[in-house]
Amino acid sequence: MEIYLPVAEMSVNWLVLVALGIGVGFLSGLFGVGGGFLMTPLLVFTGIPSTVAVATTLSHITASSMSGALAQWRRRAIDFSMAGVMLVGGVFGTMFGVWLFALMRRQGQMDLIVSLTYVILLGIIGFIMMRESLATLKAYRSGIPVSHHVVNRGWILGLPFKMRFRQSRLYISVIPPIGIGFVVGTLSAIMGIGGGFIIVPAMIYLLRMPTRMVMGTSLVQIIAVTSFTTVLQATHNFSVDIVLAGLLVSGGVVGAQLGVRAGAKLRGEQLRFLLALLVLTVWAGMAWQLVAPPADIYSLAEAAP
Amino acid sequence: MRPRLLVLACLLLAAPYGAAWAEDLVSGISQDTIQITSNYTGTDIVVFGAIERPQSVQGRNIVVVVRGPDHAITVRRRNRIAGVWINNDAARFEGMPAYYYLASTEPVARIAPQDALARYGIGLQNLKPSAIGSHHDPEPFRQAGIRHLQREALYVESPGSIDFLSETLFRTRVPVPASVTRGQYNVEVYLFRNGEVVSAQSTPFFVDATGLERRLFNMAHNAPLYYGLACVAMAMMLGWISAVLFRRPD
Numbered sequence: 030m031e032i033y034l035p036v037a038e039m040s041v042n043w044l045v046l047v048a049l050g051i052g053v054g055f056l057s058g059l060f061g062v063g064g065g066f067l068m069t070p071l072l073v074f075t076g077i078p079s080t081v082a083v084a085t086t087l088s089h090i091t092a093s094s095m096s097g098a099l100a101q102w103r104r105r106a107i108d109f110s111m112a113g114v115m116l117v118g119g120v121f122g123t124m125f126g127v128w129l130f131a132l133m134r135r136q137g138q139m140d141l142i143v144s145l146t147y148v149i150l151l152g153i154i155g156f157i158m159m160r161e162s163l164a165t166l167k168a169y170r171s172g173i174p175v176s177h178h179v180v181n182r183g184w185i186l187g188l189p190f191k192m193r194f195r196q197s198r199l200y201i202s203v204i205p206p207i208g209i210g211f212v213v214g215t216l217s218a219i220m221g222i223g224g225g226f227i228i229v230p231a232m233i234y235l236l237r238m239p240t241r242m243v244m245g246t247s248l249v250q251i252i253a254v255t256s257f258t259t260v261l262q263a264t265h266n267f268s269v270d271i272v273l274a275g276l277l278v279s280g281g282v283v284g285a286q287l288g289v290r291a292g293a294k295l296r297g298e299q300l301r302f303l304l305a306l307l308v309l310t311v312w313a314g315m316a317w318q319l320v321a322p323p324a325d326i327y328s329l330a331e332a333a334p
Numbered sequence: 335m336r337p338r339l340l341v342l343a344c345l346l347l348a349a350p351y352g353a354a355w356a357e358d359l360v361s362g363i364s365q366d367t368i369q370i371t372s373n374y375t376g377t378d379i380v381v382f383g384a385i386e387r388p389q390s391v392q393g394r395n396i397v398v399v400v401r402g403p404d405h406a407i408t409v410r411r412r413n414r415i416a417g418v419w420i421n422n423d424a425a426r427f428e429g430m431p432a433y434y435y436l437a438s439t440e441p442v443a444r445i446a447p448q449d450a451l452a453r454y455g456i457g458l459q460n461l462k463p464s465a466i467g468s469h470h471d472p473e474p475f476r477q478a479g480i481r482h483l484q485r486e487a488l489y490v491e492s493p494g495s496i497d498f499l500s501e502t503l504f505r506t507r508v509p510v511p512a513s514v515t516r517g518q519y520n521v522e523v524y525l526f527r528n529g530e531v532v533s534a535q536s537t538p539f540f541v542d543a544t545g546l547e548r549r550l551f552n553m554a555h556n557a558p559l560y561y562g563l564a565c566v567a568m569a570m571m572l573g574w575i576s577a578v579l580f581r582r583p584d
Contacts, residue, residue, distance in 0.1 A: 031375045033512070035543060035550040040375050040512035088569040095573025096580075103581075141420050256566040263562025267554055271565050272372075278569050282576035319418050327478030328421070330408040 036270035037081045043276050045075065050089060050280020057093040057281070058100070058288020059295075060229070060244075060304045065090050065222030065255075066151065066311055068277070081270050083221030084262035087255040088274035090223040093285040094248040094255070100289045101245030108196040108242050112249040114203050115210035115228075119254045122214025127261050130219055143220055144319050150216075151312035154230050158305035161234075165298045197238045197246075205235060210250065217258050223251035226308055233301075240297040357394075358386040359533035361523040368510055370543040376512040379539065381437075381521055385502040395438065395445040395526040396496050397456055400508050402433030402488075402541075403517030404464075409475040409482075425475035429464030432515040434489045437506040441493040446529040454524065454531065458484070458491055487511055516541050 032043040049071055053064040065086050072082035101107055133142050188202030209231045213224030228247040232238040238246070263269040292300060361383030368377060381398050388394075407430050411423040438445060442457045452460045458480050466472045483489040488511070496506045508521070518538050525533040543551055554561045 031373060031512070033370055033372050033374045033543075033547055035547040036554050038513070038515065088565050091566060092569035092573040092576075095570050096576045099574060099577035100580075141418075145418075252570070256570070259566050259569075260559065260562035263554070263565065264558040267558060269554070269562060269565050271550055271554070271561070271568070274565055275568065275572075278572045282573050283580075285573075286576055286580035321419075322414075323412055323419055325478070325482075326412045326419075327475065327482070328410050328412070329479055329482040330410055330424075 032272065032276070034077075034081075034270050034273050036268065037077055037273060039076070041075065041077070041273075046273065046276040047280035049075075050277040051284035051287075052280075053089070054093045054096075054281035054284025055288040055291070056284075056307065057090070057225075058097045058285035058290075059292045060225070060288075060300060060307075064093060064225075064281075065217075065220070066147070066226055066308075069221045070311070070315070077273070078268075080266060080268040081273065084259070084266060084268040085270050085273045085277070086221045087217070087223070087259045087262065088269065089277040089281045091252055091255045091259065092278040093281040094223060094225075094251045096282040096285040097289055098245055098248035098252060100286065101248060104245070105196075106241050107245035107249055108194055108238070109246075109249065110192075111194050111197055111199075111206060111236075111238070111242075112246050112253070114192070114206045115213075115250050116253050118207035118210025118212075119214040119217075119250065120257060122211035122216075123218050123254060123257050123261065124214075125211070126215035126218025126258075127265065129215065133219075144315060146216070146220060148312060148316045148319060150227065151308050151315065154226060155305055155308035155312050157234070158230055158301055159309060162298055162302040162305050166302060169298060197236075197242050199236065199238065201236065209235070210254075213250070214254050214258075217254050218261065223255050225251055226304075229304070240300075244292075356387065357389055357525060357527060357532050359523060359525040359535055360384050360386060361521075361535045361537065363521050363537050363539055366537075366539045368539065368541045370516070370541065370547055371545060372547060374512060376514075377510050378507045379510055379521075380505060380507055381523065382503075382505040383523055383535070384504075385525065388502045389527070391501060393528045395440055396504055397439075397442065397445065397524040397526065398435075398437040398496065398506050398508070399454075399456060399522045399524070400433065400435040401431040401520050401522070402515055403431070403519070404429045405432050405515070406430070407479050407483075409479040411475065411478075423470060423475075425466065425468035425470070425472045427463035427466055427472070427476060427479060430461060430479070432488070432517070433510075433519065434458065434461065434483075435508050436491045436493075437495040437508065438493050439496050442491070445526050446531075450529060450531065454522075454534075456524070458489055461489075486513065488513065510541065514541055516543060 030042050030044055031040045033040050053068045057064040068086045068089055069082050072086060073079050188204045190203045191200055192203050193200050209228060213227055216222060217224050225247050228250055229243055232243045232247060233240060259269060361381065364380035406426060406428045408424055408426045410421040412419045413422050436457065442451055451457050455461060468475060480489055496504050498504050518540055521537045521539065523535045524531050
């Protein structure tokens with residue numbers, strides 16, 4: 030059951046990794062997120078060096094997203110023009126992120142910045158999503174239609190460079206999608222995530238894209254950003270383990286397919302509620318790690334050669 | 335590191351010219367290369383030896399030390415700042431072995447005085463880095479680093495683990511865990527008589543990856559762009575295949 034990972038230079042139980050891939054892949058397919066914010070911490074927990082975990086998780090996200098995106102594509106639920114516009118920002122964001130990564134590592138506060146970024150982002154997004162999905166679910170039960178204009182979008186509507194996104198039935202400025210792409214690209218390089226948990230809420234609440242289009246479009250954006258980041262990580266840090274990637278991906282793609290099917294049976298509001306619950310669970314775990322007294326205040330870091 | 339090797343070299347050179355009656359040591363290892371394959375989960379290497387021109391068993395001790403390739407380790411210390419645990423201190427130690435295993439007939443402190451042990455770098459407490467980068471007293475950091483590596487079974491002291499097959503023939507098993515680094519390992523066998531090293535022998539062995547593992551590792555370092563693209567292509571293809579396989583008749 031043990032298999033040797035050539036880049037991580039360690040033996041691991043491959044069944045555990047495939048199972049991890051299936052589990053996280055299922056959630057990816059269900060919510061249209063990459064699952065990096067779950068996978069990276071879980072891999073580190075199984076003893077894989079964090080540099081390898083961050084870089085290799087990206088391949089898992091690429092595959093799960095590919096699998097999910099094709100399923101969405103058949104349902105004609107992808108807005109390619111929106112994904113393309115976001116990708117312009119994504120490429121620049123990734124390059125900025127890799128530069129920022131090197132800067133933070135020189136300052137020696139990489140771990141802290143990553144944890145804080147996770148806690149702040151997951152906290153904000155989780156609570157906003159939870160509040161809104163609870164309000165929607167409550168309104169749904171009582172039968173009173175709820176106003177969807179919770180976020181003030183006046184400033185977004187006023188921006189220049191407007192473009193028509195036919196599939197999403199939107200006529201908005203390209204600046205917000207490019208900005209979202211840039212932020213997500215940056216975070217992808219720093220945190221080893223696809224950024225679905227940011228793109229999805231941003232598309233729903235900032236751009237007001239139809240929920241039906243959000244899943245597929247975010248997956249396309251994630252595929253592009255994670256592919257680009259994987260190549261950058263492989264060439265800059267030599268930290269992508271192809272055997273580990275193969276194991277995670279094999280489980281991930283199966284899980285993603287099952288997730289997409291399960292997702293089709295649930296309503297959008299229920300999906301948002303469950304995603305909010307998941308994000309808040311991870312948030313609570315990471316926040317606890319930041320403030321809980323560590324078992325050992327000393328930790329060992331293999332110095333880069 | 336260097337003075338220790340120098341002492342060892344002098345000893346090895348001097349041994350044949352020593353008095354003819356002196357006790358001497360001959361040792362060997364069961365294999366001189368360890369191949370890491372895809373199902374490698376760690377193995378054992380057997381170190382064996384014989385004592386020539388033996389004198390009394392009293393006051394005689396054997397110490398076997400296995401050292402992995404040198405590398406640098408960084409130990410960080412967290413402190414609580416504004417309620418959050420932050421890494422705000424670190425010490426870097428260069429020239430620490432990636433793997434250290436010690437087998438001995440008795441706990442090393444009982445075998446020889448501290449200065450003799452320190453000279454040969456015998457015992458975890460005598461592992462001295464070649465360079466230290468730290469703003470504070472590095473000792474607690476060094477202790478913590480050794481403690482962590484002990485927990486990972488990369489630093490091991492195993493007194494009493496040398497088997498004597500006869501009065502002069504001995505043997506010990508040295509584990510080589512799955513998490514070891516590739517490179518050259520040195521097996522040092524010391525013969526102590528009343529707290530002094532009277533003979534020593536050093537034998538290297540190599541840990542290396544073979545076959546597919548080696549090719550992948552080399553590709554990741556020599557052709558990283560193609561390696562990265564291969565990873566992406568594999569991920570996309572598996573994703574695509576699964577989407578086709580799981581396609582629903584709708």
